[in-house]
Structures are given as C-alpha cells and as structure tokens.
Amino acid sequence: MTSPGTFADEKSRGSRRGAGSRRHLRWTPLYLVPLVVLAWVVYLCVMIADEPVDGAGSPRELATEATAAVANGDADGFSRLIDYPSSESGDFASEYLDALHSAAGGTPVEIRDLDDSTAEVRAGGERYRLHIAQNDDGRWQLSFAPPVASGF
Numbered sequence: 001m002t003s004p005g006t007f008a009d010e011k012s013r014g015s016r017r018g019a020g021s022r023r024h025l026r027w028t029p030l031y032l033v034p035l036v037v038l039a040w041v042v043y044l045c046v047m048i049a050d051e052p053v054d055g056a057g058s059p060r061e062l063a064t065e066a067t068a069a070v071a072n073g074d075a076d077g078f079s080r081l082i083d084y085p086s087s088e089s090g091d092f093a094s095e096y097l098d099a100l101h102s103a104a105g106g107t108p109v110e111i112r113d114l115d116d117s118t119a120e121v122r123a124g125g126e127r128y129r130l131h132i133a134q135n136d137d138g139r140w141q142l143s144f145a146p147p148v149a150s151g152f
Contacts (some may be wrong), residue, residue, distance in 0.1 A: 015057060027038070052078075053137065053139060054080045054081075054086075054135060054137070054139060054141065055080070055081065055083060055134075055135050055137065055139025055140050055141045056139060056140050056141075057139065057140070058140060059113040059115075059116050059119070059132050059140050060113055061140070062081060062113065062132060062140045062142065063111050063112050063113040063117070063119055063140070064120075065077070065081055066078065066081050066111040066142060067109070067110055067111045069081065069097075070097060070100060070101075070109045070111065071108065071109065073101070075090060075093040075094040075097055076090065076093075078093040078096070078097060079092070079093035081141055081142055082096075082141055082143075082144065083133055083135065083141040083142065083143040083145070084143045084144065100121070100123050101123075103123045103124055103126055104123040104124040105124045107123075107124050109122065109123045110122045111119070111142075113132065114129070116132065117131060117132055117133075118130070118131065118132060119131075119132050119142060130142045130143065130144065131143040131144075131145065
C-alpha cells in the first residue's frame with residue numbers, strides 16, 4: 001500500500017511529463033513554418049528560372065520555331081515569338097493562328113527567314129512579309145509593326 005504522499009508525488013510527476021509533451025507538440029508547428037517558407041521560396045525560384053525566354057536565338061531558329069508553333073496550333077509557343085505587348089500576346093497569337101489556318105485552307109503554313117530583318121509567311125496561296133527584330137535581351141522576334149527607316 002502506498003502512502004498518500006507517494007501517490008501524489010507520482011501523480012504530479014506524471015502530469016509534468018504530460019504537460020511537457022503537450023508543450024513540445026504545441027511548439028513543433030512553429031519550427032515547421034520557416035521550413036515551409038523556405039521550400040516555397042525555392043519552388044518560386046525554380047519556376048522563374050525554368051520559364052521559357054521570349055524570342056529565338058537567331059532568325060533561322062525563329063522561323064523554325066514559328067513554323068512548328070503554327071503547325072501545332074501552339075498559341076502559347078507562338079506568343080513567345082512575337083513582338084507584342086505581353087498582357088495581350090496570348091489572345092492575339094490565338095486569333096492570328098486561327099486566321100492563318102483559315103487563310104491556308106488546309107494547306108501547311110510556312111514561315112521562312114529571308115534575311116536578318118524579314119520573314120515570309122506562306123499560307124495557302126498567300127504570301128506576306130513580317131519584320132524580324134531583336135528584343136532588349138538580344139533575342140529575335142516577329143514584329144507586326146513596319147520597320148522604321150532611319151535618315152529622315
């Protein structure tokens with residue numbers, strides 16, 4: 001038989017252990033918050049670094065990539081290759097591809113680089129030229145604005 005004092009001592013020791021383990025469990029999520037924030041920042045950095053760059057490395061690459069995007073109906077890929085305000089380039093590219101395919105009438109659409117400043121678009125029996133320009137990053141893009149002549 002145990003004395004009342006001994007039982008009380010065991011009970012208090014047990015309650016201390018319980019309180020300590022509860023306190024430990026309560027603080028554990030606070031240690032996880034910085035780890036979650038760090039993982040989120042790393043994820044964002046990887047996503048930004050992995051994002052495709054606008055334009056192509058050369059006029060020939062531009063023509064090849066643009067022809068592939070048009071053939072596949074890839075409006076997102078085509079929007080990266082055009083010199084157009086980025087907030088509206090997706091919608092414009094989608095509408096442009098629809099117009100090209102309807103003008104082609106089922107025949108393949110081809111984009112060729114003629115020189116470092118002009119590309120030729122062939123859709124069905126129609127041919128027209130687009131200006132090729134370098135963006136601020138030195139990458140080549142199709143421009144829908146006419147080239148500005150110097151010397152005026």
